[in-house]
Amino acid sequence: MKVARILLSAALAGFAATNASSQAYPSKPVRLISPYPPGGGTDATARLVAQALGDQMGHQVIVDSRGGASGRIGTELAAKAAPDGYTLILGNVAPLAILPGSGMKLPYDAVRDFQPVSLIATSDYILTVHPSLPARSVKELIALARAKPGVLTYASSGNMGGPHLAGELINLLAKVDILHVPYKGNGPAAIAILTGESQMMFGSGPSVVPHIDAGKLRALATTGAKRTIPKLPTMAELLPGYEVTQWYGILVPAGTPKEVVARLHKEMVTAVGNQKIAQALVKLGTQPLSTTPEEFAAFIKSETAKYAKVIKAAKITPE
Numbered sequence: 001m002k003v004a005r006i007l008l009s010a011a012l013a014g015f016a017a018t019n020a021s022s023q024a025y026p027s028k029p030v031r032l033i034s035p036y037p038p039g040g041g042t043d044a045t046a047r048l049v050a051q052a053l054g055d056q057m058g059h060q061v062i063v064d065s066r067g068g069a070s071g072r073i074g075t076e077l078a079a080k081a082a083p084d085g086y087t088l089i090l091g092n093v094a095p096l097a098i099l100p101g102s103g104m105k106l107p108y109d110a111v112r113d114f115q116p117v118s119l120i121a122t123s124d125y126i127l128t129v130h131p132s133l134p135a136r137s138v139k140e141l142i143a144l145a146r147a148k149p150g151v152l153t154y155a156s157s158g159n160m161g162g163p164h165l166a167g168e169l170i171n172l173l174a175k176v177d178i179l180h181v182p183y184k185g186n187g188p189a190a191i192a193i194l195t196g197e198s199q200m201m202f203g204s205g206p207s208v209v210p211h212i213d214a215g216k217l218r219a220l221a222t223t224g225a226k227r228t229i230p231k232l233p234t235m236a237e238l239l240p241g242y243e244v245t246q247w248y249g250i251l252v253p254a255g256t257p258k259e260v261v262a263r264l265h266k267e268m269v270t271a272v273g274n275q276k277i278a279q280a281l282v283k284l285g286t287q288p289l290s291t292t293p294e295e296f297a298a299f300i301k302s303e304t305a306k307y308a309k310v311i312k313a314a315k316i317t318p319e
Contacts (some may be wrong), residue, residue, distance in 0.1 A: 033089040035074025037067030039187020041204030052271040070158035071095030079108035083255035094161040101308035104318035116296035118268040119249040121286035124224035125202035145176035155189035155198035166202035166244040173239040205285020
């Protein structure tokens with residue numbers, strides 16, 4: 001009986017400690033890793049999410065920009081962080097689906113090393129060209145690429161990122177040869193287009209829309225299955241089967257307490273459901289949404305399988 005009482009006391013103490021820890025969370029600032037440099041859609045979305053979470057939870061959420069290697073650097077950092085709820089990552093398609101689907105050796109496992117919290121937004125890329133390029137439609141661009149094989153170039157946010165795959169899918173479906181030039185993020189890639197280093201790019205809204213509105217770049221199409229910008233056609237309207245989209249979601253290191261994951265999920269659902277936050281996400285060129293952790297995990301697996309097929313068909317070799 002004495003042993004039983006000791007075990008029961010220990011169990012109750014453990015439950016109380018866990019419950020107290022859950023209720024106290026967060027008790028200090030939280031870090032949100034953005035695995036891309038400032039100037040692109042990931043960074044802009046991360047700062048919006050950080051502000052919303054910080055306001056809701058009563059503790060500052062600090063954006064930690066760790067760009068490079070198509071998101072690998074920041075994603076590895078998040079994977080190796082303490083699973084205590086004080087390190088989050090704004091994950092996206094490249095480091096969590098495209099790179100794993102490529103067969104590349106990675107310093108993290110996108111499934112085992114992370115606990116998904118919620119998918120929060122999706123967006124199309126915008127095919128954008130420099131105004132000096134004599135192409136005002138995707139049809140004209142493809143004709144130009146066929147007339148000048150290996151001459152035209154497209155900038156991207158990095159090898160094996162969504163914009164890279166978007167360009168390779170044109171090459172595959174249109175049977176053209178447009179050369180890929182990787183940069184360290186959508187921001188630097190946009191600068192390359194503006195300065196004429198490259199002729200085109202598939203950019204996120206924040207990185208290209210201001211320049212399109214200013215007349216410094218020309219938009220030709222979006223990359224989703226359906227039109228999200230009424231005046232712009234989709235790539236699929238000319239190239240059936242074409243679809244490449246960006247998405248953003250919050251994840252934490254595997255092993256993070258379930259109570260903390262539940263709290264973060266609740267906060268993200270509240271944030272995305274807030275009209276002001278939702279409108280801000282739309283202004284960034286994204287479509288806000290929320291999922292359960294289980295739905296987000298299943299989505300990542302399906303995206304990995306999809307891009308693995310594209311990479312194999314396009315014969316892209318991981319670097």
